[in-house]
Amino acid sequence: MILVVDDDKNIRLSLKLILERNEYEVALAEGPKEAMQIVRNTPAVELVLMDMNFWSSESHESTLSNGRVATKVGEASYSRSTDGEEGLTLLKQVKVFRPEVPCILMTAWGSIDLAVQGMRAGAFDFITKPWDNGVLLDRIETAIKINNISPATQPIQSSPIVGTSLSGILATVARVAPTNAPVLITGESGTGKELIAEAIHRQSQRANGPFVKVNLGGISTSLFESEMFGHKKGSFTDAKADRIGRFELAKGGTIFLDEIGELSLTSQVKLLRVLQDQTYEVLGDSKTRRTDVRVVCATNADLRTMVEEKTFREDLFYRINIINLHLPPLRDRREDIPLLVNHFLRMACEANHLPLVTVSTEAIGYLQTLPFPGNIRELKNLAERALLMKDPVASQLTAANFQGSISNQAPLPSGGVGGGSLSTMERNAIAACIAKHNGNLSLVAKELGISRGALYRKIEKHGL
Numbered sequence: 044m045i046l047v048v049d050d051d052k053n054i055r056l057s058l059k060l061i062l063e064r065n066e067y068e069v070a071l072a073e074g075p076k077e078a079m080q081i082v083r084n085t086p087a088v089e090l091v092l093m094d095m096n097f098w099s100s101e102s103h104e105s106t107l108s109n110g111r112v113a114t115k116v117g118e119a120s121y122s123r124s125t126d127g128e129e130g131l132t133l134l135k136q137v138k139v140f141r142p143e144v145p146c147i148l149m150t151a152w153g154s155i156d157l158a159v160q161g162m163r164a165g166a167f168d169f170i171t172k173p174w175d176n177g178v179l180l181d182r183i184e185t186a187i188k189i190n191n192i193s194p195a196t197q198p199i200q201s202s203p204i205v206g207t208s209l210s211g212i213l214a215t216v217a218r219v220a221p222t223n224a225p226v227l228i229t230g231e232s233g234t235g236k237e238l239i240a241e242a243i244h245r246q247s248q249r250a251n252g253p254f255v256k257v258n259l260g261g262i263s264t265s266l267f268e269s270e271m272f273g274h275k276k277g278s279f280t281d282a283k284a285d286r287i288g289r290f291e292l293a294k295g296g297t298i299f300l301d302e303i304g305e306l307s308l309t310s311q312v313k314l315l316r317v318l319q320d321q322t323y324e325v326l327g328d329s330k331t332r333r334t335d336v337r338v339v340c341a342t343n344a345d346l347r348t349m350v351e352e353k354t355f356r357e358d359l360f361y362r363i364n365i366i367n368l369h370l371p372p373l374r375d376r377r378e379d380i381p382l383l384v385n386h387f388l389r390m391a392c393e394a395n396h397l398p399l400v401t402v403s404t405e406a407i408g409y410l411q412t413l414p415f416p417g418n419i420r421e422l423k424n425l426a427e428r429a430l431l432m433k434d435p436v437a438s439q440l441t442a443a444n445f446q447g448s449i450s451n452q453a454p455l456p457s458g459g460v461g462g463g464s465l466s467t468m469e470r471n472a473i474a475a476c477i478a479k480h481n482g483n484l485s486l487v488a489k490e491l492g493i494s495r496g497a498l499y500r501k502i503e504k505h506g507l
Contacts, residue, residue: 044068044085045183048078048093048133049149058092061176067183075133082137082144090187091137091146095130095157127157131164138165145186149174155358162361169361171319177333178321181223188222189366204238205386206379212239212368219366220246225318227303227363228341230370232497233418236341237301239368244297249337252296257289260305260496267310268326272317278327290323290334297337302496303363304344304355315359338363343497373418377411383419384410387426388440400430401439409442413449416469416501421492425449470505473498477507 045067047058052073059069070085072078074097082088127150134146145167150158158169167186170179204213219226220243228236237256244254262270269279273288289298306314317323321334340363349355373380384402392399415421429444473491480486488498501507 044070044087044089046070046072046078046081046085046088046091046093048072048075048091050074050094050097054094061179062183065180075129075136078133079136079140082141088141088144089190090183091144092183093130093133093146093148095127095148095150095161097129127160130157131160134161134164134166143190145190147182147186159357159361168365175320175322185222185224185365189219189224204235204242205382206376207382208371208376208379212370213242215366215368216242217246219243221248223337224365225338225340225363226366226368227346228339228368228370229346230341230343231372231418232343232493233420234370234372235419236343236370237299239370240297240299240339240341243339244299244337247297247337249296253293254297254299255289255293256299256301258301259310260302260494262310264307264309267307268313271314272323273325275325275327282327288323288325290317290336291332293336295335297339300338300340300363302342302494303340304342304346304349305496306355308354308356311356311359315356315362318359318362343500373415373422380411380422381407383422384426387423388430391427391430395431397430398438400433400437403439403441406440406442406445409445414468414472416472417492424490424492469501470507473501473505474507477502 045062047055047062047069049055049058050073055071055073059071062069068087070081070088072081078091078093082091130148134148137144137146142165146161146165148158148161148166148169149172150161150169151172155169155171158166158171161169168182170182216239226240226243228239230236241254244250257271268274269282269286269288271289273291274282274286276282276285300314317334318338322331323334324331344355346355346360346364350357350360381402384407388400388402391397410422410425417424425445429440429447432447433440433444473487476487476490477484480490484495484498484502488495491498493501
């Protein structure tokens, strides 16, 4: 059952008609008091769809804008609250009595800050008025599906993701993949965020559709609309032919927005619009088009801090952060290193038509002491270098093989792994690699196994 809470009778009846046509059972409430009675006494309620502002009746004098006092004797005067306080109070009460029931908020676009406050208070999602029926039904279906799918009944499908420490994350992937919920994947560069995004796509109902990857860090603000939404020939100076945008390419599938923390505030507004309304316009064409994509985002930035610093929009953060998956750095999952290094060596042997090799216990122990600022990507590169540089007749890699590979890459600081903090070792390793390649940052990023964007951030962080 879906509980609709709105003080506008026409809206209540309209939503009732839409929902019942889609085979949902519906209960209606005019205001918070009636809504809480239903929440407390009706166990069948599985979702609440609620407005944020309500009409309230008062039996006292009111001062008009011209300074006169108007008094209504024997009847209530009515005023509409627009600060959302009653809606937020109702949301908190619902979450106290029925914490498992998802709540979707309805608010006008101009009052979207109320929805952000609601998301902070525990709302599952928000939708703006006037709503699109298709978008509304999709959000409702997603909320109910996520709430009803039991992790125990969701098999974890085979995955190229290696390691026992990620079993909880893979279980969550299996749970949310069949829905259309937006997913935000966070973690340092090289932790495998793209692999998780691909796993979500493969296990979704859109698996037969396209999986379109977009590195937002590589798209300038001036080209954002053209890249994402497309353009018509002649729409601007260099538009010599029609271009299909990424959202159109991803139609029926999944769009993976990597490095979303790199997006400018101007582009964030444009992205929020398409994610909120699921509509966009091609540059040079006034026709509004509808998107049909699952959105998965990733970042190695701290978006919450960016929100506090006003460099990332809070409303966009809550729109993409319905489901959050955080991938730990390799230094926090060292128990996975033996599985990972053997996996990478097996792949490299097959790709290079080489006989399989093993890794000595001593070598594994050595690898588990390394800081790995480039995370799994760095371990993969290290394993491949050690394999290709070893004695051709050797069938086992030793610690010396990996140490030699590191010495050809970038030396650790004096004193070995124990010679200082992790931050100091990372700084020294990056500095040595920059010196080795005479400041060629493309080669430095490649050798360290991290992206250029991540390298720039580390250079700034360490003051290099």
